[in-house]
Amino acid sequence: MKLSVVTPVHNEEGCIKPVVGSLIRELKSSGIEYEIVLINDNSTDSTPRVLNSLAAENEGVKIVEASPPKGFGRAIRKGLDNVSGDVVIIYMGDGSDDPEDAVKYYNKIAEGYDCVFGSRFIKGSRVTDYPKLKLMLNRLGNKFIQMLFLIKYNDVSNAFKAYRIGAIRSVQPLVSQYFNITVELPLKVIIRGFSFAVVPINWNGRGSGVSKYNIKELGRKYFFSILFVWLEKILLKEEIRSSP
Numbered sequence: 327m328k329l330s331v332v333t334p335v336h337n338e339e340g341c342i343k344p345v346v347g348s349l350i351r352e353l354k355s356s357g358i359e360y361e362i363v364l365i366n367d368n369s370t371d372s373t374p375r376v377l378n379s380l381a382a383e384n385e386g387v388k389i390v391e392a393s394p395p396k397g398f399g400r401a402i403r404k405g406l407d408n409v410s411g412d413v414v415i416i417y418m419g420d421g422s423d424d425p426e427d428a429v430k431y432y433n434k435i436a437e438g439y440d441c442v443f444g445s446r447f448i449k450g451s452r453v454t455d456y457p458k459l460k461l462m463l464n465r466l467g468n469k470f471i472q473m474l475f476l477i478k479y480n481d482v483s484n485a486f487k488a489y490r491i492g493a494i495r496s497v498q499p500l501v502s503q504y505f506n507i508t509v510e511l512p513l514k515v516i517i518r519g520f521s522f523a524v525v526p527i528n529w530n531g532r533g534s535g536v537s538k539y540n541i542k543e544l545g546r547k548y549f550f551s552i553l554f555v556w557l558e559k560i561l562l563k564e565e566i567r568s569s570p
Contacts, residue, residue: 330362331414510551
């Protein structure tokens with residue numbers, strides 16, 4: 327079962343090499359067949375040079391260039407179009423995700439689940455240096471999602487998740503262009519009835535670079551994506567009800 331790790335990268339010259347290096351070591355030590363798809367999302371620093379160096383030094387690393395304009399969602403969609411694995415993990419390039427959790431996801435998928443969703447807010451998880459304002463908004467936003475979709479999962483907005491490739495293909499087309507893809511993708515999978523496991527994960531605040539997350543700008547986009555998928559859920563129910 328081959329694993330594809332999709333990692334969008336925008337101006338991460340200071341951290342992307344150690345992030346990829348630690349992930350490769352963990353996957354190799356676990357004996358997992360893998361490819362790491364790094365999407366250069368219109369970087370303006372020396373990130374492209376670092377990415378090319380990583381690909382030259384590691385056979386399992388593939389570089390994909392995202393077309394302008396930049397956007398996290400656009401980069402994810404570009405990466406998903408270029409995977410060859412049976413399982414896909416969305417993995418951040420800023421060092422916030424734990425490579426051991428990526429292995430945990432893979433092994434959980436191997437148990438038979440269609441998807442594995444991590445939570446930073448259940449017993450066994452560990453969160454370091456989460457900005458207080460973002461944490462508060464995260465909790466409010468996820469509570470809204472839980473109530474609207476009647477689900478217990480409490481960390482929908484975290485990008486770090488694993489999917490069988492069949493689940494990814496079932497939710498196409500994805501339309502989000504920015505960070506709101508982090509809610510569009512898992513919610514579309516959930517409303518289609520794919521099985522998923524929830525596991526505790528570790529999360530670390532970035533150690534270098536600059537956060538690409540603009541709360542004010544993205545709030546409206548998140549809200550639109552959540553309601554968009556909720557309406558899709560209603561339509562799916564109507565289709566099932568009216569089918570012979």
